[in-house]
Amino acid sequence: MPSQVVNARIRGFICLNAHPGGCAANVSGQVDAVGRVLAQAGGAHARVGDVLVIGSSTGYGLSSLITTVFGYGARAVGVCLERAPQGDKTASAGWYNLAAVHRLARAAGRPVTTFNGDAYSRAIKDQVIQHLKASGARLDSVVYSLASPKRTDPATGVSWTSVLKPLGAPYRSKSISLGSDQITEVELAPASDADVEATRKVMGGEDWELWLSALLEAGVLAPGCRTVAYSYIGPELTYPIYRSGTIGKAKEHLEATARALHARLADQLGGAAYVSVNKAVTTQASSAIPVVPLYISILYQIMKAKGTHEGTAEQIARLYRDHLAPGRMPTLDADGRIRLDDREMDPATQSAVAALWPQITSENLFQLTDYAGFKQEFRALFGFEVPGIDYAQPVETDLAI
Numbered sequence: 001m002p003s004q005v006v007n008a009r010i011r012g013f014i015c016l017n018a019h020p021g022g023c024a025a026n027v028s029g030q031v032d033a034v035g036r037v038l039a040q041a042g043g044a045h046a047r048v049g050d051v052l053v054i055g056s057s058t059g060y061g062l063s064s065l066i067t068t069v070f071g072y073g074a075r076a077v078g079v080c081l082e083r084a085p086q087g088d089k090t091a092s093a094g095w096y097n098l099a100a101v102h103r104l105a106r107a108a109g110r111p112v113t114t115f116n117g118d119a120y121s122r123a124i125k126d127q128v129i130q131h132l133k134a135s136g137a138r139l140d141s142v143v144y145s146l147a148s149p150k151r152t153d154p155a156t157g158v159s160w161t162s163v164l165k166p167l168g169a170p171y172r173s174k175s176i177s178l179g180s181d182q183i184t185e186v187e188l189a190p191a192s193d194a195d196v197e198a199t200r201k202v203m204g205g206e207d208w209e210l211w212l213s214a215l216l217e218a219g220v221l222a223p224g225c226r227t228v229a230y231s232y233i234g235p236e237l238t239y240p241i242y243r244s245g246t247i248g249k250a251k252e253h254l255e256a257t258a259r260a261l262h263a264r265l266a267d268q269l270g271g272a273a274y275v276s277v278n279k280a281v282t283t284q285a286s287s288a289i290p291v292v293p294l295y296i297s298i299l300y301q302i303m304k305a306k307g308t309h310e311g312t313a314e315q316i317a318r319l320y321r322d323h324l325a326p327g328r329m330p331t332l333d334a335d336g337r338i339r340l341d342d343r344e345m346d347p348a349t350q351s352a353v354a355a356l357w358p359q360i361t362s363e364n365l366f367q368l369t370d371y372a373g374f375k376q377e378f379r380a381l382f383g384f385e386v387p388g389i390d391y392a393q394p395v396e397t398d399l400a401i
């Protein structure tokens, strides 16, 4: 069992290793954050029975696992794609997050089962279904929270790669170079039709629909089962790269899939399917989108000052508390979506973002925005710069999930 000192190895928006102690502290912090949000509702919470979280190891999916298991006493199954430790090489952050979740859940008497493999494949769907049948589980809640650059279509064997590009015209914007902490100008060439289709194949609703069809056919969904997938809209400032770009087209497909799934689940089980539009937060997926780290740095500055800032745990605890907990009917917008981005999209917050945006330069980046907070949060995603951790001490890196 190697015990070693682990120092961060960061290249731009990628961190090549992870710190197990920092990841465990993050998980405990999220359990506490969920407890605080649910306490605002007062009183005891209804239990959620069985849950499946697809994309359970980081970001919004990890918070969905933590909220349902520790906030609502659920028995959970998770699916993720993470790197196990190998000799002196650390595991990925998601692996260590789940090692901590498993440990805390066992101690609380609510075991979590994780399937580490390609969620897009038929093989993982079959393994999950086999496990659900063997354990007598009937899913009350299915969370779909995948963010992936690639998908191999199980029906055709064709592999698709998603891209983050504008549609129609090139998009020029200021952005942060995460390697040098400088404001730079980025220019992104417009997507081809093939790019739009590939991004829809990876990040649209096709695989969510395949999961629900397989679970429905296998008879492992409970009456009244509700499924939710996550989307993003954001301000007009980021429309060219997000909502009006290739990823936005894929999200439109995800939202159309929710409507079709909703009708099917309502008809067959008295169930429901929703899209929840969540707030912009620092995750491995969002840090890789050009322009978004700058937007997040400005947004955090304003939302923290107003006291409206939330991370993934606060968002998902609020999702269940106010919309998806047993007995609650979600509040929907005119297009049938749950809106957890209400505080981000608050007009006063957005006009403050728009006013700051043109003023930001390399010289005032740290002073006028919360870029320091973004950087700290980015490193913390991998277990680094987490308060209370002594990084000079060796830690056990060969952890199992």
Ligand code: NAD
Residues within 6 Å of the ligand: 054, 055, 056, 057, 058, 059, 060, 061, 062, 079, 080, 081, 082, 094, 117, 118, 119, 120, 145, 146, 147, 148, 149, 230, 231, 232, 277, 278, 279, 280, 281, 282, 283, 284, 285, 286
């Ligand atoms: P993330 O990168 O933190 O998490 C992605 C998860 O998907 C991880 O658990 C990873 O292991 C899993 N995964 C990726 N490829 C997989 C595969 N082939 N098989 C199995 N698991 C796989 O991402 P995130 O930012 O939390 O995004 C999750 C969802 O939330 C996405 O739909 C995203 O668009 C949405 N969302 C994100 C934000 C944001 O600001 N980050 C805002 C609103 C909505």
